[in-house]
Amino acid sequence: MKEILLTSSVLILALLLLRLLFRKTISRQVQYALWGLVALRLLVPVSLPAMEHNVLTAAEPVTARITAPALYVTPYRETIVSAPPGVFQTPAPYQSFRVDTATEDSTVTFTDGKNVTHSIEYKSQIPLTPVLKAVWHAGMYVMAAWFLLANLRFMLRLRRSRRPYPVENCPYPVYLTAELPSPCLFGLFHPAVYLTPAAVESPETLRHVLIHETTHARHLDPLWSLLRCVCLAVYWFDPRVWIAAETAIVSRRDCELACDEGALRQLGESERIPYGQTLLRLIPVAGRPESPMLSATTMTAGKRELKDRVTRIAENRRTVGVALLAVVTAAALVCALTFTGAKPSVRSLTGEELSGYALAFNTADRWQDSAGNDCTLRPVQFLTSVYDDPMKIDMYHLFYNGVSPEQPISAAERQELVDTCYDGYDPEVDLIKITAEQADHVLVRWVDLPLAETDALSMGSFAYLANYDAYYHFHGDTNALGDVCFYAGERSGDTVTLYYQPEQCGVQLVDTAGSGEEVWAKVTVAPQPGGGFKLRSNQLCDRPDALLSSRPLTGEELSFFNTQFFNSQTTNESGGVQVTLHNQFLTCLYAGPQDINLFDLFYNGAGTWEAPSQAELEQLGVLAVDGSQICPTYKLTTAAMDAFLLENTGLTLAQTNKVDLDAFDYLPDYDAYYLTKGDTNYRSVTFTGGERKGSYIRLYWKDYFYGSETNECVILLDRGEGQYWFVSHLLVDGDIPSAFAYPEEEPWLTIPLDGLRAYEPQKMALARHSDDCAQRGAGFIIDSDDGNDAHSVRIYRSTDGNVYAAVMQAEAAGRNGMAEWEADVFFTVPALDGWNDVNDVRLFFFHDLLGHSGFTVSYSDYLTGGPGRGGYIDTVTDYYYLDNSGTPYLLAHAKGDAQLIDLNGDGALELCTASGASGQIFFLRDGRYYEADVKALLQDAWPEMNYWDHASWDLNYRRLTVRGFVSMPAWATAEHPQPDADFTRYLYYRDGELLVYKPDKDSQTADHVVGTPDVPEPVLAAAKATVQKAYQDYKNGGFDSGADLDNWRVEYLSESWRRAYPTGALIAYDLNYEYHAQKPANVMLAGGAYVDEDGWLMPDYPYCHYLFFIERNGQYTFLEEQMINDAGPGSEIFEAEMQRWAVELGLSSVADTTPEELLHQLYDGMGGQFLTQLSTMSETDRQIVCQKLDVILQEGTAEQQSLYLDAVQTMAWCSHSFDGAQREAYDYFLEHSARSSQAAYRAQAVMDALTGGGAVQMRLEPADGVRGGDYTVGVSDGSGAVRAQGFSGSFYWATASDSDPSGSSITLQSPDGRCTITAWENSSIVRCEEPGETAWLMAASTSSAPYDGNTVFTYLRKWYDEAEFNALVDRLIVPADGRNREELAQSWLDAVGDVTIHQVTPGSKYENSFVQNRVTVESAEPAAGLYDPELLAGQHFTFTNERIFVPGNYRSKEQQTVNSSARAYHGEYGPMPGGGAFLDTRSGLLYQTADGWKGTFAP
Secondary structure, three states: OHHHHHHHHHHHHHHHHHHHHOOOOOOHHHHHHHHHHHHHHHHOOOOEEEEOOOHHHHHHHHHOOOOOEEEEEEEEEEEEEEOOOOOOOOOOOOOOEEEEEOOOOOEEEEEOOOOOEEEEEEEEEEEOHHHHHHHHHHHHHHHHHHHHHHHHHHHHHHHHHOEEOOOOOOOOOEEEOOOOOOOEEEOOOOOEEEEOHHHHOOHHHHHHHHHHHHHHHHOOHHHHHHHHHHHHHHOOOOHHHOOOOOHHHHHHHHHHHHHHHHHHHHHOHHHHHHHHHHHHHHOOEOOOOOOOOOOOOOOOEOHHHHHHHHHHHHHOOOOOHHHHHHHHHHHHHHHHHHOEEEOOOEEEOOHHHHHHHHHHHHOOEEEEOOOOOEEEEOHHHHHHOOEOOHHHOEHHHHOOOOOOOOOOOOHHHHHHHHHHHOOOOOOOOOEEEEEHHHHHHHHHHHHOOOHHHOOOEOHHHOEEEOOOOEEEEEOOOOOOOOOOOOOEEEEEOOEEEEEEOHHHHOOOOOOOOOOOOOOEEEEEEEEOOOOOEEEEEEEEEOOOHHHHOOEEOOHHHHHHHHHHHOOOEEEOOOOOEEEOHHHHHHOOOEOOHHHOOHHHHOOOOOOOOEOOOHHHHHHHOOEOOOOOEOOOEEEEEHHHHHHHHHHHHOOOHHHOOOOOHHHOEEEOOOOEEEEEOOOOOOOOOOOOEEEEEOOEEEEEEEEOOOOOOEEEEEEEEEEEOOEEEEEEEEEOOOOOOOOOOOOOOOOOEEEEOOOOOEEOOEEOOOEEEEOOEEEEEEEEEEEOOOOOOEEEEEEEEEOOOOEEEEEEEEEEEEOOEEEEEEEEEEEEOOOEOOEOOHHHOEEEEEEEEOOEEEEEEEEEEEOOOEOOOEOOEEEEEEEEEEOOOOOEEEEEEEEOEEEEEOOOOOOOEEEEEEOOOOEEEEEEEOOEEEEEEHHHHHHHHOOOEEEEEEEEEEOOOOEEEEEEEEEOHHHOOOOOOOOEEEEEEEEEEEOOEEEEEOOOOOOOEEOOEEOOOOOOHHHHHHHHHHHHHHHHHHHHOOOOOOOOEEEEEEEEEEEEEEEEEOOEEEEEEEEEEEEEEOOHHHOOOOOOOEEEOOOEEEOOOOOOEEEEEEEEOOEEEEEEEEEOOOOOOOOHHHHHHHHHHHHHHOOOOHHHOOHHHHHHHHOOOOOHHHHHHHHOOOHHHHHHHHHHHHHHHHHOOHHHHHHHHHHHHHHHHHHHHOOHHHHHHHHHHHHHOOOHHHHHHHHHHHHHHHHOOOEEEEEEEOOOOOOOEEEEEEOOOOOHHHHHHOOHHHEEEEEOOOOOOOOOEEEEEOOOOOOEEEEEOOOOEEEEEEOOEEEEEEEEEOOOOHHHOOOHHHHHHHHHHHHHHHHHHHOOOEOOOOOOHHHHHHHHHHHHHHHHHHHOOOOOOOOEEEEEEEEEEEOOOOOOOOOOHHHHOOOEEEEEEEEEEEEOOHHHHHHHHOOOOOEEOOOOOOOOOOOOOEEEEEEEEEEEOOOOEEEEEOO
């Protein structure tokens, strides 16, 4: 109906326009004839074949939105769906009824003028379509009755008053009546002329009237009048058919004018004036219009119509031929536009629709035949042949595998088949049977035809047995297809065309062997009203480029998949980190989502695990004898699995093939699956490339999960609005596509690389070192470059102190070090500040870089400057490969962060490096090696760049981002003659050039926002309001320093942190904003502020402002904006503060707060905020807080315990500033949780009791059993007194539970053995024992000096090291065997050096790996009081010692170099002993005893 109304309306308007334009140039007969087109359009509701350009096609987007209306009655509930921030959310105006589009749940949603979205639920709705149809039919019945009554009354009136009137030569009956106002013609099948008395007053008048009425008859005007009435009856509701602008009046007027023209044509020109006079005499002026439903051709008219008729008669207008041709052409065009149907709307299928069709084709259709056989066939089997009509399907390919492999075939049946069709020969392979019934079922189900109505193509390839009405086939293979993937599709009218690549699903529709040609096919289906579809054709086709829009992914898209869709993390309501489960879809391989390994997929749950009840655990049998869980057991309901699968694949659990689902335990009573585990199968991934093909996203990466290196591809279906479904995850044969999308705009600068010099890899010289290994570092076996030989590469510290990289020739460990060591050293690791650590040098391997595979050596070195000159220090990575002999070749010397990236998408990797001082690209060109110094190249091409501040490579974008400063002479002023600006540039590598791009944020800015932030509208609105206010405050506050600010913008806005709670979510959005300065040189920069080349400045710390929101049911409530420079999202302090806020806002509770979060809330500077919140809590919550903080004291790490004790100490210092509520909370906290003062007192009391006797016994028990021992030392000796007296003050103390620490330990014991203190390495636990009582304490150091340690063990170890060293040195005696004093001193010093190398316990602060002494004997007596007088009683002498030494550990280095004369040794007295050597000077005394010479060093 709506199509007829639309086209007829357009047709009527078009004809009225033609009538107006050509009213003076075409006859009224032509004009009248045009109205027949309208009647034809209205009364024949059939359209001609569709055209691409016509009214219906043009209007299709609008008419498609015309939906069935409904009347909604009695609203009873209203919900505010969303509202802008700050808008008062008022209910919608009350309406007892409303007309709107019909819905399923009687809910109407609309947005009011304030942009508030309301949702109103009504008690009932009444569909209006049936009501309107009934009204239309009723109107037609009324109009039909009117038509019959009007014409019946007219006919009866005529019959009562008429009498025959004889007229010669008139073909129709003529009657005379006085009841008519004017003559007329009446009657459809037997028309008659009715005359009035005035019409017969003269022969001339009679002649004029008869010719007029017979012309009506000749024109079939009674018929046209009837059709007019039918149009009015059917379209009674359309005003265009009624009013004067439409057919009821205009066409009737044209009817009379056309009749006048026809009558005058018979009368001749001489009768024109008399004919007009006759009309004036006979046609009365109607007071009111005649009934529009009267079919008689009366001559009545209104004044305007009568004047028009007379004027037409008098003017004698002629039809102009050109005008007639124009009208006919225009009318034909109008008909073509209005009589043709709409071309079926063609639209591309959505990704979701494509996935739905793929699922339908790949899912087996199952049924039982009449014999009870289970039958199945996947519709994808219809793609095994090409056909343009279902009748031409190749049945042999379709039924090649049968439909019921398990249906029985009797021996007699098989024998009959063999005898009848195979000459008695039985191939003894699988026999496929398909009955005619089964074939009919398949064909009727999918193409609506039984086998008999098709061409039965290739059915002759089967054998047929009439006795069984079945077809048979012997074969030992299959043509079953894999899953089909539809890359594109379109719907045109009632058919859908789906495009796919046949070879990908395992069918070869055309032979393309060896050609590399890409084959495409399209299958056409007809969707059915009740769901499903029927197949219509399967044909080869060209690649559907218009639909596919295949292209590489942009860097932004690849970044989204690498950092957001995959690999991302969120914080759950319990504060734990929840990794995205999208990565779980990469834990197994699958060709279609129904084949996903569900055990791998759900191994880590579906977002959250449910806790199984005790009854469930008992049924599962996973409890120990005591009722505890042996290992955590997790529960996953079918509902949760369905929801997860539907969201990510569009399938439910039942629609999958349930691969490996039975690996879970299942309890039907709970409809849930269970898994007992203690690990994870989570996998991270870095996609190196990707492409979009239609609605499908292909992501590629290299992996090692399946053994050797593999190339993999995961395909996603883009459903729009950031939603994706997983389609497949498969290995890729050969290389993975590496193309990517360069920026579309032209580069800001192009730097050619054709001027670079090629280089050759450097062959490294080898130096043989034997038996010089002091400490081994990293090492592994590496193949030579051709893969034929394997060699061992090792990093090690030599006995000469250097750290080397070497190719090992022999290496064997013994009990006391290396038993065998032959190393070909090829590189000496540079020592920074005279020291390097063998463990800081890293080895790794690389593959297929610049045509080679090998290993890397990474270490720290100067990138600029050098020792003693300052400079930039960063990581350096040397890339080596080995030849067959094991000789290393230096392939590249990479400075800074190094990555292997295929920069230009040619499949070959480039080596890319970046740092704060450099940027490099190593690449191959024409088989030769090149290094591009990006910093130097950019500086040469852009001299204005005056500082390279930071650079980094982005794997997603395959570009180098460079930031720094650039000179801006155009900004210069007298006060600022040399202004700078911050710059950012992006560098790409392509075709031997560097393409440099400048970010263009100005072109991306609209309405004060850069780009389109992916945040809800209320968040964006709040951000704009926040920045605008800050901008005004900044200007009004006079902070712009004459910069003349004139604009502001939101430069960056993104969700940075979110934690979900049962009643809502707390969200933080990272905000960066900028102001625009007209005089940027005047901008004052401090604290991270910047101003860029375009005059946009950030006056504060960039990217450190956060907007905080609560989200509940889709509504966002703005809380506040904060600037957080340190401890932002991701830090423990931030997490703790957000949890505190959540409790305050009622989103969470104290019970849900973790001990770690409470710890960081406690440590808030002065404790004031923590105490304020504690003061408002209930007694229950207070107890919970104290109990949870006790968990930190009992089980926390040393760092956490230190933080706790530090917070308690800080609160004590600041307690004088607490208000009343805080003071009360502080006292409560001290009483119920903080016990540091009591613990510290206890520790010092035991230490005082232990050392009260003047001496203490110290025992070190190393975990590895190497050295250690017992020593008794006086409390006043060395640093003992200081350490004993400052014992409790050097640590923050707390009580602890009984513990059983492991590892090395130190025990201090009183001489009588009654008191002991024991501390353990890497533990904060301390055991204090007194007679009858043992106390377990924990301590955290107050010292910030790393060499002093942060545990009681390291604190006491320094005391022990002194005792051990002094005891070992005191035992040294040099025999008096005639040696001179210099030789005596040299012997004694060498013996002391041996003590530090081989006798002290490893880790001692006196440990060295190398010592060499130079001695000078002094003749003068020592200064008074320098040595014990008893030592000077006998023979003695003093000496000065210059010692070259290499510390054996970090503590040793600090002990021997801090606050001493030690300095880095640079070879003043001979060859360097290796990296980290020092030279110091010290003095000492040798004195003679009865046993020989002994010595000591000056204090």
